[in-house]
Amino acid sequence: MIEIKDLHKSYQMGSNSLHVLKGINFSVKEGELVAIMGSSGSGKSTLLNILGMLDVANEGEYMLDGVPIKDLNETKAARYRNKFLGFVFQSFNLINYKSALENVALPLYYQRVPRKERQEKALKYLEQVGLKEWATHLPSELSGGQKQRVAIARAMAAEPKVLLADEPTGALDSTTSYEVMDLIQKINDQGNTILVVTHEEDIAHMCKRIVHLKDGVIVEDKKVKQVRASEYV
C-alpha cells in the first residue's frame, strides 16, 4: 500500500539546515496497523506529514496504492488526500461551528457526493463510532473522546486507502485513549490500513507493528503481538 525509498527531508533554518529525515525506507501492506514511535524531534511527525502529502520530501520515492506521489501542486495534493487518505489529529481539528454530522460529511462534500447520500453515509459512520445520537451536537458539546471519535468517523467517511493518525490519544486520558484505540483496532479489523504516530508504549503495543524512529532514521521495525484495547475498557 505504502512504499517509500530513501526519503530525505531537511528544513532550512536561517543559515543552518536541519536534516530531519535521513533516508527512510519503509513499506506498509494493506490491512496493517503500524505504530510509528520516537521521541520528539525524531522525525515521526515529518514522516507522517510527507505520507499525508501535507509536506513534500526533498529526495526519495513515495508510492501510494501504486500511484507515484510526486510533482504535487496544491490542487493535485488536495485531490489525492481526499481520495487516498484520512486524517486524525491530536487536537481533533473539528470545525467548531459545524455539527458532528456536518463535520463527518465534509470530506464527502469535497468528493462531490450528493447531499442526501452524504448525510446517510455520515450518519452511518457516526453510528459505527457509536455517536449516532450526537449527530446534531456541536463539537463544544462533546467530550474529548467523543470528539476524537467524530474525527475518526470523518476520516473514515471518505473511505480512504490509509488512515493517518497523529497522536490520536495525545490529548485524552488513558480510559478514553483505550476507547479510541479500541475503535481504531476495530476499523483495522475490517481491513483498513492505519498508521498511528505515538510516543506512548502502551498505545504502540495495541498496533501490530512498531517502527522506531531516532534522529531521522529507522532504528527498529518489528512485528508485535497486538494487545487488544478492549481488555482495558
Added chain:
Amino acid sequence: MWLFDKDLWSEVFNTLGKNMFRTFLTMLGVIFAMIILMLLLGSANGMSNGFDNVFAGTASNSLFVWSRSTSEPYKGFERGRRIQFRIEDASILKQQIPEIEVLAPRIELGNHRDVVTVYRKGRKSGSSVYGDYPEIDNITKKKLVDGRFLNQNDIDASKKVCVIGEETYKLLFDKGENAIGEDIRINGVFFKVIGVYKPNNNINIDGENAVFIPFSTFQKAFNSGDRMGWMAIDVDPETSVAVVEEKIKKLLKGKYDIHPDDERAIGSFDMSEIFNNIAAFTTVLKGFSFFVGIFTLLAGVIAISNILLITVKERTKEIGVRRALGATPRIVKRQIVVEAIVLTAFAGLVGFALSVGILAALDAAFGQGNDFPFRDPMVSIPQFGISFLLMISLSVLIGMIPANRAIKVKPIDALREE
C-alpha cells in the same frame, strides 16, 4: 456552473449563519455605505422633484418682453426716448414669428412695480393691477383657491370682473368671508371678484397682492387705448428661447426705430435659462452624490474584505482542516469570494431597505410642504441597480484579497498552529 451549486451556497450560508455576530459586524460598513449612497441620491432626487414642483405651472420655454427707454440716439430720435408697445404688436409678432405658441399681452396700472389703492367697504390694499388675457394662465399658472380665472368671455364682453391674490383678499376681506361676487373699487371703478388665487411657490412674477382684470375692460375703465405694457410669450419647445428672443427684439426695434445695438430699450427675461441652470444644478448634484456614495460604498466593501482577511487569519486552522480533507485551493478561494459577495449583497439590500424607510420618513416630514424644494425623495430603479451591480463587482474583486491569502496558507502550517 458554481452559481447553481446548492452545496456551495449552503456551505457559505452555513458558515455565515453560524457566525452571526461576525457576519453582522462585517456587514455594518456596507449597510451604512448603502444608506449614505441611497440617502444622497434620494435627497438629490427629492431636490430635483422639489424644483420641478416649484416650477410646475410655469412654462419652461418662455420669455417676458417689456419696453424701456432707448440708450442710443437713432434716426433723428434722441436717446432716453420712452418706448411704448401697442396692442397690435402682439398680432404682428404672432404672425411673423411662427415659433411663438402663446402670446399674452398685459398692461399694468401706473408704472411698473407701482401699486394702486384698491378699496372695499372702508378697507384698502396697495395692489398691482393688471389687464390680462386668459392665455397668461398657460404661461404662469395661477392656483385658484376659490372661483375661476379670467376667460375669453370676460374679454369679449369687457366684463368688470377681477381675480385677486390671497394677500389682497386678506387685506380686503374678513377671514373666511366669501369674496366671490363681492365688489372692489379701483380708481373709482367697481369690479366683481370672480376668483381668488393663492401664492403657489412658483416663480412669482406678479406678486401675491395683485388684481387681474380682463385686458379689454382695463382699456375701457382706465382709458389705456391701444397701449400694452409687456408680453409673456411661450415658445415652441423645440426652439431655443434665445433665438426667438433675438427675432422678437429685431422686429420690435425695427418697428419703433430703435438703434439695432441698443441693449436697453427692450427688456426681456428668458425663463428657460433659469430652468437650464436648475437642471444643470440638479444633474451636478446627482452626479456628485453618486460619486461620493460610490466611494463610500467602496470603503464599505473594503471593510468587508478587511474583516474577511482577519477572519481568514482566525480560520487558518479551519481552512487547514478543509484542505487536509481534500478541499482544493480553488474551492477554498471560491468559498471566500462567495462569502464576500453574499455579505455585500445582503448588507446592500439591508442598507437599501433601511434607506427606503428613512427616505419615506424624510418625505413625510418635509416632502409634502410647498415652502421647501424637497419632494418625493426616492431612488430610481436604474440608480439602485447600477449601485448594486457596481457593489457586487467590487466585492468580487476585493474578495480576491482574503481568498488569495487563504490559499497561501499551507495546510501543514495551518494545522501546526495550536
